[in-house]
Amino acid sequence: MSRVLAVDDDRQLLRALRITLRAAGHDVVTAEDGRSALRAAAENHPDVVVLDLGLPDLDGTEVLAGLRPWFPGPVLVLSARSDSRDKVDALDAGADDYVTKPFDMGELLARLRALQRRGTPEPEEPVVRTEHFTVDLAAQQVRVDGGVVRLTPTEWGLFSELVRAPGRLVGQRHLLQAVWGPAYEKETNYLRVYMAQLRRKLEPDPANPRYLRTEPGMGYRFTP
Structure with missing residues (x-):
């Protein structure tokens, strides 16, 4: 019951x-x-x-x-x-x-x-592995080929929101509120700029992203 x-x-x-x-x-x-x-x-x-x-x-x-x-x-x-x-x-x-x-x-x-x-979500896995990089959520680190990739606090905030919802669409408004705060919920250009930066650092082919997908007009999706 x-x-x-x-x-x-x-x-x-x-x-x-x-x-x-x-x-x-x-x-x-x-x-x-x-x-x-x-x-x-x-x-x-x-x-x-x-x-x-x-x-x-x-x-x-x-x-x-x-x-x-x-x-x-x-x-x-x-x-x-x-x-x-x-x-x-x-x-x-x-x-x-x-x-x-x-x-x-x-x-x-x-x-x-x-x-x-x-079901109720399981406690999140502190380490998420993909073919090209590893994300340690507890340590707030991303490694590519064994080396740490430096992310700014804002880049990490955006990236971790997506990593914690693997495969799920995360809405633009949610991301803006979670990373920048309620006053920025219409500043979708922020998302485009920072997603481009993340892709340059993490995607094997930034022009054709494999892991950080855009859902036009709606939000973004992390596909491990």
């Missing part, structure tokens, strides 16, 4: 979620606003969070920002916002899935099962 934290300011929907999730065998904790959700998460240690974006005190993306530094489990967003920009923002902020209201409870349960099958 997993513990689900359900967060929504619609009391009728929250009651329906509680009944449905309990019937499916989950232990359920509920919250009606963002601050209560963060307290409930800290106190109850849920396995998964079901989160509405339109909360009365905090936006759901702000709740995600409060959860993600320490909560490793999946977050499924429920929202009446159907615009693709809202979905991208939520996924960039740390959501794992997005369901638009109104929704079918059977679909919600299926999506929760899928998220839980992925």
Whole structure:
């Protein structure tokens, strides 16, 4: 049995979620606003969070920002916002899935099962090896042919964000906020400049990157 934290300011929907999730065998904790959700998460240690974006005190993306530094489990967003920009923002902020209201409870349960099958992430491997270089996350070092490649703090910050998410698309906004801070979330030119520098230092053929891939208009992907 997993513990689900359900967060929504619609009391009728929250009651329906509680009944449905309990019937499916989950232990359920509920919250009606963002601050209560963060307290409930800290106190109850849920396995998964079901989160509405339109909360009365905090936006759901702000709740995600409060959860993600320490909560490793999946977050499924429920929202009446159907615009693709809202979905991208939520996924960039740390959501794992997005369901638009109104929704079918059977679909919600299926999506929760899928998220839980992925499991809680294992503790990150401190050393990541590729054919051309080795990354020691604990020592914050990259080695090519046995020698240490000097990366600036900003280059390391950007590179390590990608290495910690192997194979996954990491959004531009997430990278900008993580490396430069919230005030820089639109400065995509920073990413282009620093990715070019990383490729020159690490890629066997910087003009045709093998490890540091660009997903145009969306973000970047590390493919070990």
